[in-house]
Amino acid sequence: MARTNWRARVGAWVGGFGVPGGFDATSGQRRLKGFATSRAHVNALIAASGPEMNARARWLVRNNGYAANAIESWAANTVGDGIGPNSTLPQPLRKAAIQKLWLAWTDQADAEGLTDFYGLQRRAAREVFLTGEVFLRFRPRRPEDGLVVPLQLQMLPSEMLPLNRNTTAANGNVVRQGIEFDRVGRRTAYHFLRRHPGDSTDPGLSGEIVQVPASEVIHVIDPVEAGQLRGVSRFAPAIVKLFLLDQYDDAELDRKKVAAMYAMFVTSPAPDNPLAPTDEEYEIAPGQVLRLDPGEEVTVGQPADSGATYEPFQYRTLLQISAALGIPYGYLTNDGAKGNFSNSRLSLIEFRRRVSAWQHSVMVYQMCRPVWARFMDTAVLAGGLRLPGYDRQREDYLACTWLPTKWDWVDPLKDASAEIAQIEAGLKSRTQAIAERGYDAERVDAEIAAERARERLLGLDFRRPGSPAQAPGPGDPNAPDANASDPNALDPNQDPAPVQAP
Structure with a gap:
């Protein structure tokens, strides 16, 4: 019995206070006594706190202002002017036809008609930053609607898919947080509200649900944990500090406003009749000399100053908010005086790595590629594109690369020189360098060739003497004839040969 009690005592000690020399993080002693945690899965936490967190x-x-600047900075850096496709078809004419039709369709992509496809990308980036997710629904259109491709996209915010919808569908599928899954765990449908739950101007029926097949919905989400179904706002770790800092700033602004007022207080001897009304009120005007009655004394209000702690406190708090949001301090605050060039460059490089990873793993993979595939399928079925053997070689026709907006130079001269050295050393290709700037290498080469031909025709050459791009001048016997036809040029009226099946 004594042995059993000894084991119980040791077990209680190990479970309550930790093994000596173990992890302080699990200790229940004084420093971590108030550290209350939850072992609930992220889905349960989102179901309980998601709506309030998104609203905040x-x-x-x-x-x-800081929150507004953070989300604008995120959208501008992740999407910018847009992440565009570059078809990798080997047939130039077919590629040009696809790219031309895509460019025309992007202006008609938004079902609301408020922006183009790249504007939808920017809105999607904002929504994912705000609530951790956003939905886009494919909306097929009729031929008489007059679209170049009968397809549009409707953006639906996170609130349109109710988090509290957990049930079993009539077909036996499980519905979790508005998403319907089949028996092997595949998403089969989304149960959207017909109207936004917070929009009282919408005359639709409140709470009415519509079931949309999963094939017609794009769920853009940046998951933070395994098994996560719905999004978590990027503001989650910064909401408390942003709100409290905003309150503190408001209090400081009011204090400064009061301090700036020339407030004076007149102290008089006790009157004979304290209940009698005062005979007059003193009002001070600029430059006025006021004579007081005998015995009266004037003092000027002097509110306490915040001293030298205000600026360091603001800076450190904003650094914590910057880290929580994943936005560099300079981008969050527009404060360029705090960091030197080297520190700013390091933070910019780190930020760009995060943005690049998000662009390709979230925006391109979840939104851009499905939209491109649906665009191509619809364009072929509607007769907007004539691509022989599309049903058999669909993957070949869909192949493309996505080019984000180019990064601006940090140090233009040094960065350009370093990239030229890499190309000349064979460490990277011109195609790669041009793609990193968000352009298509074939299109850039075609524009350069057209400029060179025009320069030769006009007797001009704007290239720097000694440049590797320097070509023979117009008087050089080795210079090509500008009027001669190129035997490799493609006839725009010629229908290219069909793609050969592998």
């Missing part, structure tokens, strides 16, 4: 994040973006 949206409130901050509408009312807090």
Whole structure:
């Protein structure tokens, strides 16, 4: 019995206070006594806190300057002018036809008609930053609608898919947080609300649900944990500090306003009749000399100053908010005085790595590629593109690379020189360098060739003497004849040969 009690005592000690020399993080002693945690899965936490967290994040973006600047910075750096496709078809004419039709369709892609496809990308980036997710629904259109490709996209915010919808469908599928899964765990449908739950101007029926097949929905989400179904706002770790800092700033602004007022207080001897009204009120005007009655004394209000702690406190708090949001301090605050060039460059490089990873793993993979595939399928079925053997070689026709907006130079001269050295050393190709700037190498080469031909025709040459791109001048006997036809040029009226099946 004594042995059993000894084991119980040791077990209680190990479970309550940790093994000596073990992890302090699990200790229940004084320093971590108030550290209460939850072992609930992220899906349960989102179901309980998601709506309130999203509402607070949206409130901050509408009312807090730092929050508004952070989300605009994120959208501008992740999407910018847009992440565009570059078809890798080997047939130039077919590739040009696809790219031309795509460019025309992007202007008609938005079902609301407020922006183009690249504007939808920017809105999607904002929504994912705000609520951790966004939905896009494919909306097929009729031929009489007059679209170049009968297809549009409708953007639906996170609130349109109710988190509290957990049930079993009539076909036996499980519905979790508005998403319907089949028996092997594949998404088969989304149960959307017909109207936004917070939009009282919409005359639709409140709470009415519509089931949309999963094949017609794109769910753009940046998951943070395994098994996560719905999104988590990027503002989650910064909401408390943003709100409290905003309150502190408001209090400081009011204090400064009061301090700037020339407030004076007149102290008089006790009157004979304290209940009698005062005979007059003193109002001070600029330059006025006021004579007081005998016995009266004037003092000027002097509110306490914040001293030298305000600026360091603001800076450190904003650094914590910057780290929580994943936005560099300079981008969050537009404060360029705090960091030197080297520190700013290091933070910019780190930020660009994060942005690049997000672009390819979230925006391109989840949104751009499905939209491109549906665009191509619809364009072929509607007769907008004539691609022989598309049903058999669909993957070949869909092959493309996605080019994000180019990064601006940090140090233009040094960066350009370093890239030229890499190309000349064979460490990277011109195609790769041009793609990193968001352009198509074939299109750039065609534009350069057209410029060279025009220069030769006009007797001009704007290239720097000694440049590797320097070509024979117009008087050089080795210079090509500008009027001669190129035997390799493609006839725009010639239908290219069909793609050969592998």
